[in-house]
Amino acid sequence: MSALHTSNVNKKSIACRLFYVSTLRGKGTRLKFFSSLIALCCFCFSTVIYAGLLNINPATVEAESWTILDTQTGQVIAEHNSHAQRAPASLTKMMTAYIALKEIKAGRLNKDEIITATPIVSIVQPDESQMFLKPGEKISVDQLLAGLIVMSANDAAVSLAEKISGSLPAFIARMNQEAQAIGMKNTHFSNPAGITMDDHFSSAHDLALLGDTIVRQAPEYLHYSKQPSFSYKNKEHLATNLVLKLDPSSDGMKTGFTKAAGYNLALTAHRPNSQQGLAERRLMVVVMGTKGMEKRAEVAYKLLDLAYYYTRNQVGLEGKQLIAEVPVNKSANKLYKVEAKQTQLITTSLYQQVGAIDLALFDLAQHSIMQADAQGQMTAIAPKTDVVTHMNVALKQKDLTAPVNQVIQLAQVNIYQGDQLLQSFDIEDQVQIEESTWYQRFWAWLQEKFPFLA
Known part of the structure; x- marks a missing residue:
């Protein structure tokens, strides 16, 4: 998809396009300034608390901004400039498709419904990616989604x-x-296609969040994004996501290009979890501002494969695991058990070297990071097989006093690998404690003074 042009179109088309481009421009400019300020603050705090698991040297990644997100745990595996506001190009269409699929799920739109193209299609310029729809042409919603x-x-x-x-x-x-x-704090849309505009921007992090949301709430999207081609009007159109040909675990997601944006790619894949008993693992990679179609595929695929082989998901907290015990006043039960209500997964690093990872030295054929040995021979750095984590518990309640019948945040559990914070979990519960009678309290006092009565 190219940048905006207005040559060789009639006045009505120009007027439509100018309205299309100018929509919310002033508001978007102000939003962009404040979003940048907020993003800077958020980034400063988030990097202190949640540094990426894998230390990949940004100079070895041929993209302006990128991120790797584990959708199972919500952890960022690695990133660079992922909160920077950039032109998303056709990655914009992820949101357009998401809304359409939500409408289908809600019953307000039917994918088999036949609609009639309106004069709105005339605002699309000849050099833009298109199905070449004409006003009055009949087409199904399903075909529009594939297109x-x-x-x-x-x-x-x-x-x-x-x-x-x-x-x-x-x-x-x-x-x-x-x-x-969704929480896309560095995003403002001004058109549904990805046309370059000053107030049309997003970030690698935000687009990864959008991709994760699509997979969770509108998984039908993947039916389209993993298709290698689509035929319309007896013409086959090949998918521009080259990773689909390289990795059978890939479900695609979306490609995008404009001169302003460079070559962008959102990519997701699912592979079996290395830990038995856990559901398959899905990662989301977004790269923005690469230099070519092949380069964006290479960079995204390397980041994806590296993350799968040098990180893993494991249980951080077991369901019903005892976290702590809080003293209780005025109750027959002297201690309240603080427990994890459900199993919580964490992503851990399997990279055992101190130095930063050179992505150029990641060998896709061997799924390994390579390094030169003392003789100058390239050898693979094997992923760790054992991972040590530790837990720190901060109680939010020193004690509880009966009667109690409310939801209370009881503790915060921080899980570390070495000195790196992996995940924080807030433990809250619907606490129900009845106040004991004077007799129960007296009997408890006697048992405390005379243990043989217990």
Whole structure:
């Protein structure tokens, strides 16, 4: 998809496009400034608490910004400039498709529904990715979704937007509402296709959150994103995500390109978990600002494979695991057991070297980080097989006094690997403790003074 051009179009088309481009521009500029300020603050705090698991040298990763997210634990495995606001290009269409799939799930849209293309498709320029829809042309919602995700068609994007919300401005407002709900703090959308605009931006981190949300709430998206091609009007269109040909575990996600953005790629895959009994593991990789189609595939695939082989998921807290005991006043039960209510997973590092990882030395064929030995021969650095973690518990309640019947935050559990904080879990519970009678308290006092009565 190219940047915006207005040549060789009629006045009506130009007017439509200018409205399309100018929507929310002033508001977006202010949002961008404040979002940058907030992002800087959040980044400063988050890097102190949750540093990436793998220390990958950014100079060896040929992308302007990138991130690797473990969707099972929510941990960032590695990142660089992941909160920086950049042009998302057609990664924008992830949000457009997400909204469409939500509408289908809610019953307000049917994927088999046949719609009629409106004059809105005329705002798409000849040099943009498109299905070449004409006003009055009949097409199904299912075909539009395939065109949107596989072909990256801009006319599919604007057609779905208008169908769902009635107008582009209304749909754009919906996009930003959804982004806010997901927690995309460095994102502002101004069009549904990814056209370059000053107030249209996102970040690698935000797009990883969006990808995770799509997989969880609209997994039907993957039916389209892992398709190697899509045929329309007797013409086959090959998917531009080259990783689909390299990795059978990949489900794709979305590619994007403009001159302003460079080559972007959001990529997800699922592989068996190395720990028995755990569900398969899904990672999300986003790379932005690479130099070519092949390069974005190479960088994303290396980051993905490296993360799978040099990190693993394991149980951090067992369900019903005893965390601590809190003293209770005015009750027959003197101690309240603080327990983990459910099993909590953590992601741990299997990389055992001190120095930063050179991504250029990661061998995809061997799934290994390579290093030169004393004789100058390249040898593989094997992942660790054993991982030691430790837990720190901070009680939020020194004691409890009966009667109690409310939800209370009882403790915070911090899990470390070495001196690196991996995860923090807040333990809260619906605490129900009845106040004991004077007789029960007296009898408890006697048992304390005379243990043989117990």
